[in-house]
Amino acid sequence: MAQIDHIKDIARYGLENDREKLLNSLNEFIEYYRGTRKVNLALQLQSLVKESNRSSGYLTKVGSDHYFSRQNEKEVSDLFIDKLKSDYRLENLVVSSEVKNELIHFIKENNSVELLQKFDLPVSNKLLLHGPSGCGKTLASYVIAGEINKQMYVVNLGAIVSSKLGETSKNLAKVFRKASQEESIIFIDEFDSIGKIRDYNQDHGEMKRVVNTILQLFDYLPQSSIVIAATNQENMLDDALLRRFDVNLEFSLPNKVQIEELILLTLKKGNFKSPSKTILSRIIKKCEGLSYYSIQKTLINTIKRSLFEQLDSKKIVQKINVSIWSNLIELEKKALKK
Numbered sequence: 001m002a003q004i005d006h007i008k009d010i011a012r013y014g015l016e017n018d019r020e021k022l023l024n025s026l027n028e029f030i031e032y033y034r035g036t037r038k039v040n041l042a043l044q045l046q047s048l049v050k051e052s053n054r055s056s057g058y059l060t061k062v063g064s065d066h067y068f069s070r071q072n073e074k075e076v077s078d079l080f081i082d083k084l085k086s087d088y089r090l091e092n093l094v095v096s097s098e099v100k101n102e103l104i105h106f107i108k109e110n111n112s113v114e115l116l117q118k119f120d121l122p123v124s125n126k127l128l129l130h131g132p133s134g135c136g137k138t139l140a141s142y143v144i145a146g147e148i149n150k151q152m153y154v155v156n157l158g159a160i161v162s163s164k165l166g167e168t169s170k171n172l173a174k175v176f177r178k179a180s181q182e183e184s185i186i187f188i189d190e191f192d193s194i195g196k197i198r199d200y201n202q203d204h205g206e207m208k209r210v211v212n213t214i215l216q217l218f219d220y221l222p223q224s225s226i227v228i229a230a231t232n233q234e235n236m237l238d239d240a241l242l243r244r245f246d247v248n249l250e251f252s253l254p255n256k257v258q259i260e261e262l263i264l265l266t267l268k269k270g271n272f273k274s275p276s277k278t279i280l281s282r283i284i285k286k287c288e289g290l291s292y293y294s295i296q297k298t299l300i301n302t303i304k305r306s307l308f309e310q311l312d313s314k315k316i317v318q319k320i321n322v323s324i325w326s327n328l329i330e331l332e333k334k335a336l337k338k
């Protein structure tokens with residue numbers, strides 16, 4: 001479509017007061033400018049739309065203002081599992097140096113929004129974390145919330161994804177509006193559940209609508225808010241959605257170095273002594289193939305059992321029983337194979 005046609009559409013829908021179509025046309029126009037060299041104009045238009053969304057709230061009011069806002073609060077709060085402040089820090093997370101570097105950059109950018117805006121540079125504020133279960137995706141989101149010192153809304157995708165046509169998109173819009181107003185972090189765990197809509201509705205139009213809604217919400221996300229999505233089924237995600245994330249990080253099973261780091265970190269928390277180097281490297285070898293979560297679980301259970309073993313002795317030593325640990329690792333491996 002040529003520039004003149006975009007402008008005509010915008011004028012028509014503006015005059016007809018058709019907000020939805022107007023927004024769609026504006027989006028298309030912004031996309032058009034993104035493809036040209038006038039990226040700045042696209043950004044300016046985007047921020048105009050964002051401001052307007054924020055101030056209008058685009059809801060029809062029924063009843064008194066007070067009732068309306070209480071009702072609205074409740075509806076929105078059902079869509080969140082949690083609203084929290086975190087005091088986790090980067091040192092609580094064990095990851096490869098590549099992932100750590102990316103996280104450091106992400107944190108730095110989001111702690112320097114004003115500086116970037118001064119130079120008309122967009123902030124990378126949409127992050128996708130993917131990889132197997134128990135490898136730190138949720139933990140990483142807490143670390144980011146702690147390092148950026150922002151409030152985090154944990155989205156309840158189970159409550160958001162609805163079998164009712166059009167409802168999922170509406171719920172998503174509510175969530176984003178709330179978090180944007182408060183300049184906070186939206187954490188969407190199990191992001192692949194969006195794919196469930198495919199099963200709920202035979203109608204593929206609904207899936208398309210939800211994906212389009214997310215794309216729009218992402219595009220108009222204020223620079224001072226952040227979206228973090230996590231999934232262990234990255235392949236379930238629509239390509240257009242995947243492309244919209246500024247940063248895409250893979251959280252994998254730990255290698256030997258990371259297993260050792262996790263063990264030492266966990267022992268340090270309770271001031272427990274580390275086993276000798278040879279024993280430690282034997283244990284590390286046994287742990288290969290397990291997730292961070294499983295390894296930490298076997299170690300914490302070992303610590304507890306080692307303490308219980310000493311209940312009758314006069315002085316408790318902060319030392320772990322390695323044979324208990326070896327057994328627990330074997331049990332964990334067996335349980336996971338089932």
Ligand SMILES: Nc1ncnc2c1ncn2[C@@H]1O[C@H](COP(=O)(O)OP(=O)(O)OP(=O)(O)O)[C@@H](O)[C@H]1O
Nearest residue numbers: 092093094132133134135136137138139232292293
């Ligand atoms: N990379 C890591 N560094 C340190 N601790 C970790 C790491 N990964 C997992 N853990 C430990 O395991 C717990 C569970 O991990 P987490 O919930 O972050 O995994 P996840 O990748 O989100 O898994 P899921 O896909 O099942 O949601 C963490 O709270 C932490 O105690």
Ligand SMILES: [Mg+2]
Nearest residue numbers: 137138189230
């Ligand atoms: Mg998780």
